[in-house]
Amino acid sequence: MFFSTLLIPILKNYPSEAKIKSHKLMLRTGMIKQSSAGIYSWLPLGFKVMKKIENIVREEQNKIFAQEILMPTIQSSEIWKESGRYEDYGEEMLRITDRQKREILYGPTNEELITDIFRNSIKSYKSLPQLLYHIQWKFRDELRPRFGIMRCREFYMKDAYSFDLNDELGEHSYNKFYLSYLKTFKRLDLKAIPMAADTGPIGGNLSHEFIILAETGESKIYTDKNIFEVDHSDCTLEKNSLTNLRKKFENYYAVTDEKFNKAVFDKLVTKENQLETKGIEVGHIFYFGDKYSKPMNASVDYNGKKVFVKMGSYGVGVSRLVGAIIEAKFDEKNENMNWPINVAPYECAILPLVSKNDKTNLEKSINIFKKLKDRNIDAIIDDTDENFSSKMKKFNLIGVPYQILLGKKSDDEMFEFKKIGEESIKLKIDDIINVINSKKEN
Numbered sequence: 144m145f146f147s148t149l150l151i152p153i154l155k156n157y158p159s160e161a162k163i164k165s166h167k168l169m170l171r172t173g174m175i176k177q178s179s180a181g182i183y184s185w186l187p188l189g190f191k192v193m194k195k196i197e198n199i200v201r202e203e204q205n206k207i208f209a210q211e212i213l214m215p216t217i218q219s220s221e222i223w224k225e226s227g228r229y230e231d232y233g234e235e236m237l238r239i240t241d242r243q244k245r246e247i248l249y250g251p252t253n254e255e256l257i258t259d260i261f262r263n264s265i266k267s268y269k270s271l272p273q274l275l276y277h278i279q280w281k282f283r284d285e286l287r288p289r290f291g292i293m294r295c296r297e298f299y300m301k302d303a304y305s306f307d308l309n310d311e312l313g314e315h316s317y318n319k320f321y322l323s324y325l326k327t328f329k330r331l332d333l334k335a336i337p338m339a340a341d342t343g344p345i346g347g348n349l350s351h352e353f354i355i356l357a358e359t360g361e362s363k364i365y366t367d368k369n370i371f372e373v374d375h376s377d378c379t380l381e382k383n384s385l386t387n388l389r390k391k392f393e394n395y396y397a398v399t400d401e402k403f404n405k406a407v408f409d410k411l412v413t414k415e416n417q418l419e420t421k422g423i424e425v426g427h428i429f430y431f432g433d434k435y436s437k438p439m440n441a442s443v444d445y446n447g448k449k450v451f452v453k454m455g456s457y458g459v460g461v462s463r464l465v466g467a468i469i470e471a472k473f474d475e476k477n478e479n480m481n482w483p484i485n486v487a488p489y490e491c492a493i494l495p496l497v498s499k500n501d502k503t504n505l506e507k508s509i510n511i512f513k514k515l516k517d518r519n520i521d522a523i524i525d526d527t528d529e530n531f532s533s534k535m536k537k538f539n540l541i542g543v544p545y546q547i548l549l550g551k552k553s554d555d556e557m558f559e560f561k562k563i564g565e566e567s568i569k570l571k572i573d574d575i576i577n578v579i580n581s582k583k584e585n
């Protein structure tokens with residue numbers, strides 16, 4: 144409740160080792176602290192933001208009837224040898240030998256482990272489809288970890304997996320996740336473009352990356368500007384609706400650098416609608432059929448016949464999204480974080496002028512805090528003895544969307560209320576609550 148009692152170690156200046164906005168801001172505002180190269184501790188401020196993003200991701204997965212599980216971070220090498228990926232994956236995989244001389248690994252992804260769970264749990268086609276997901280730490284031993292949490296070695300990720308009887312049903316599951324991702328990023332106030340992409344070490348022949356525009360992104364993208372006008376608000380989980388949704392997006396040229404063909408781009412997109420820019424990958428989905436189920440013997444009985452299930456996998460970088468939102472929405476002019484209210488570390492900061500001899504404003508702040516809490520508004524009181532200017536700059540830097548100011552002349556009815564980056568106005572506390580909650584509902 145009180146700023147003075149919280150672990151929010153704000154630095155006076157930006158750290159010199161940080162090169163991009165999100166890394167600079169997350170270190171300066173005490174959201175994260177580096178433990179070793181590419182590995183970070185998440186301090187209370189950053190952890191709150193990440194958990195709020197996680198909850199939105201989870202809610203949208205549940206809406207397509209995906210089931211949440213939790214798989215371990217450490218996996219046996221044997222299942223990776225079964226699939227044929229153990230030697231192929233490369234040096235990003237952290238391989239370990241335990242005290243019994245068994246080869247184990249810190250999971251970079253979970254296709255093998257989920258396939259092992261499926262083959263030991265499901266035997267009949269009548270139990271299909273199965274959509275399973277978990278939200279768990281991953282480790283990839285990046286050669287040159289950089290840009291803070293944007294390209295680190297340990298990261299927090301939602302990965303989901305689908306199991307279906309045939310390719311037609313498998314693609315229907317793929318389309319469900321396609322829609323789920325669009326809705327997830329919309330709730331995060333991000334414009335994410337689904338782009339045809341390479342499948343990389345995951346494999347398969349169908350893949351889309353979800354890219355948000357940001358100058359600091361590592362992905363070079365080429366797209367038709369009209370793709371931003373595609374509306375998915377009326378899409379349902381019905382098969383034709385999902386198929387038509389993908390067709391709407393695929394009517395427009397949108398690819399990452401690996402898939403780019405200049406001749407095709409110039410032919411399909413008029414010059415004025417061509418957009419060549421950079422972006423950040425925040426999600427990646429794959430459909431790979433029986434790439435894992437066949438070598439790992441994951442099958443179901445279908446009318447007395449053994450059928451290898453068709454699979455897909457679907458990843459969202461939950462921890463990466465914290466940095467991606469900063470990169471996409473940072474207010475350069477005012478040097479403010481611009482969090483969407485549903486993921487901001489706090490929705491409202493109460494800023495009283497406090498002195499040793501007069502606790503009146505602090506008492507008023509506590510009463511306001513209780514009223515906000517009763518209406519499900521996440522608030523914080525800055526009980527330090529700093530002046531208004533210092534307090535506002537601090538919470539602008541952190542990115543708390545709304546502030547209530549209590550000065551020497553504050554009364555008990557009308558309070559000075561401001562949105563970050565805007566001028567203050569006088570409102571009653573009930574009106575302030577209505578303003579904040581209406582923004583949350585939108």
